[in-house]
Amino acid sequence: MALNLLLPVLACLQIFPWPETIAEKPPPTSLSLDPPCAKYLVGEQLMLSCIDPKFGEVTGYRFYNRRNMEVSTYDPDPHGGAKHVFLSLHMDDAGPYTCKYWTAMRGQEILSVESEAVSVSVLEPPSQPALSMDPPSGVIKEGLPLLITCSAPRHTGEWRFRFYKNGVELVPENTRTPLNTMDPGISSVNVSVLSIPRARPDSTGEFTCRYEEKVCQRWTLSPRSQAVNVTVVADNAFLIRFLVVGVSFFFINSLILLISHCCL
Template sequence: MKFIFLLPLLAFFQTFPRLARPAGLLPAPHLSLEPLLPIYLQWEEISLICSPPQGEEATSYRFFNNEMGEISEGVSSQSGKGQVVTAVQGGNAGVYTCQYSREESGEKILSGDSNSIQIPVVDSLLPPKLSLDPLYAFYFQGEHVTLRCSAPLGQKAEGYRFFKQSGEQIVEVFPHHKSNDQFFITAELGDAGIYICEYWRWESGRMIPSRTSDPVSISVSDSPVRPRLTVTPDHPIYMTGESITLMCSAPTNATVLGFRFFRDGQNTGSPLGNGSAQLPLLRMEIEDAGSYTCDFWGPEAVQEIPLEQSAPVQIILIDAYTPPMLIMDPPSKVVSEGYPLSFTCIAPWKTEETSFHFYKDGTKIVPGNTRSEMSSTERWPRNVFKIPEVGLNISGEFTCMYEENMSGRWISSPWSPAVNVTVIASSRVHALFWLRSLVVGASFFIINSLIFLIFHCCL
């Protein structure tokens, strides 16, 4: 402070002997004080002004304190008055006087003592304590925090003031309702900073402030960033019996102690994790369907802040499909080489978009590769697989299945019951034909012979 020079000056000037003052040689000056107040505060700036009587010249001024002796030589102002500026403190309270002097015939002539002025100095009030409620390392936007300024026990306080320090500037906040010892903040980014407070009371018509409290710091952070919830595999719809894994991932650099998963707002699990955590759903049932979200907590979880949950993930479940029915023509399941063969795959219900697939011995049949024809009827969800002329390689086990487009996902049905097909070679067919013809001819001959014999015997 610019008036700290006072104490060294006092010690310096006390080393000089006080000049003798021949009584009445020069008329006494008038000592005045600016500003004129009933009491003064510690380190408050004051000016002592020593004014010679009108018409009297002065070349120097001296100021005295009844406790400390001479305290300073005054500086002559343009008005011809002596002035000393100082900052009051408990050690320089007391009674003050002044003198002026001038040179005559090479001799310094002193004036008489001025009138005396009493300077009462009031010690600063003890500092209050500034506290935060709730007390956290940082606050999120929208959180409420109360600053409370508490005067020391036994100290009377008639009002309070709160200040915020922004850089080098200290600005009073909450200037109204100064009798309230609490200051409420709904945290925003602009509220971050260092805060101090003081209290005050009236004495001798003056507002006496306390020393300021120790500072408290308020750090404000953006609202918590949402975690990210993903599902593997990712489909718009699932079937009962399928398994999925939900993964909750915290924002980068977040300090995480654990995660929570929710289904329709109900906690379904709280696994520990560092950057992410998983919730497996194995062989899902219909009751596993719902809207899933997740959140996380860190070391500051005691803050009781409203955590931001992830965007919801909808898990839609349907019951497993009924297998289709596979019909063969001819129904005997035996067909001769070179003859036509067809299979009809029929779904149990009608949907807007259905796709059918046929398999032989577990391998999917691609239309066109086996001289086949596929056609769908619009009347009912069915598909016909035709083979105009079968070969011996067609023998085997045939099945079919269908797929439905459900919200963009093709869902497969189970396989139909298998149909085993046997193909008979053409040479074998001819042999069987002649054998059958021979058997039929022989039978016809025997029957006719028996009829002839019976007819003639009876006659």
């Protein structure tokens, strides 16, 4: 009786056999950036390198973007792994990336575990700095201090600033005008100040500035700022005082003579 009950079950098993055991996913790849930088500029070249852990024969590789959409598929490189190259980065290339490899097994495509994500941060090229001065009018008496401030528009890491007068770069050792640049050389502050302790007539002129920004181990030069005009005027206080005293003396003496003449 029990055998009669098992026969239909055995017949069913022959028609619908047990499925084969599904293979576990192969271990994850490693994904790296070349060059390895925290930020990249628009237009720079970047390479994503996907390397498998030599788990077995690899059929191909896939790269995915921040929306988990497939970016590209590659056959294995002769030297191992696969590379996805951005010849010229754009702003919309920013975001996290991952990769996987797959292998063909029993007619099936077995995908590996996804790699850890790497983040690509893309910045616009350096923009024009802002230039200001103290006094704001740009008109200053001879002998007084003059401050010209150049400000980079964003905080990214490292800067080098340059100041120009009438289109010629100002270098302290190559100019007759005593000057000093605050935050000289490489700075983590996005502001630099050109200081002229005592303005002289030859300090008069058109001033501009620009900065170099270090992004991904490379220095990139910004456009020049808008120009500011400086006019140094001679201190004629002594002459003015002399003229005032002289005119007053002449007026008083003339008045005394006039009164004396009228009274006599």
